[in-house]
Amino acid sequence: MQSSLVGKLETNIEIKAAASKFHEIFKHPHRISNISPNFVQSCELLQGQWGTEGSVIFWKYFLDGKHSVSKELMEVVDDKNKSLTFKVIEGDLLKHYKNFKFILKTTPKGSDQQGNVVQWTLEYEKPHNGIVDPHSMIQVLIKVSKDIDIHLINTP
Incomplete structure (x- = not known):
């Protein structure tokens, strides 16, 4: 039985x-x-304006202990639903995947006292079954999200 080449992690x-x-x-x-x-x-920012659909952003980051790069198109900016979609158009992820998207949605958990939930969804397509699912990228997103949360609650 062959596993699917199209994947999604949340x-x-x-x-x-x-x-x-x-x-x-x-x-x-x-x-x-x-x-x-x-x-x-x-x-x-390589092209466009921060926070707008169609802008192109260049990231340098660490993944699995290695320096990595990613050029991403800000595909969807939905302020009402606090959702963003970044489509990878160049970089290290595309050495392993045919396509790759990051979808970020932040929603209230209830009242302000109950906090909020950040949902990261990775959508990707592997060229063959020998490529692992991007669990290490999910781990990085969790750590970065926690760093940002600490920064925001400690910044007036």
């Missing part, structure tokens, strides 16, 4: 910071390298 992370503030950090991600330097080295 994780939910509870945060204390406001959903709108967390959403804004990834809409304008140039500060993430200062907030989570153990995982993100830099993030720069």
Whole structure:
């Protein structure tokens, strides 16, 4: 039996910071390298404007102990639902996957006192079954999200 080459991984992370503030950090991600330097080295805008659909962002980050790069198209910006979609258009992930998307959605858990939930979804297609699912990328996203949460709750 052959496993599917199209995959999807999801994780939910509870945060204390406001959903709108967390959403804004990834809409304008140039500060993430200062907030989570153990995982993100830099993030720069190559085309368009921060926080707008069609903009192109270049990331330098660590994955599995290696320096990695990714050029991503900000495909969807949904402020109402606090959702963003980044499509990888160049970089190290495309050495292993035919296509790769990051989908981020931040939702209130209930009242403000109950916190919020960050949901990361990775959608990808592998060229063959010998490629592992990107569990290590999910682990990085969890750690970066927790770093951002700590930063936001400690910043007035």
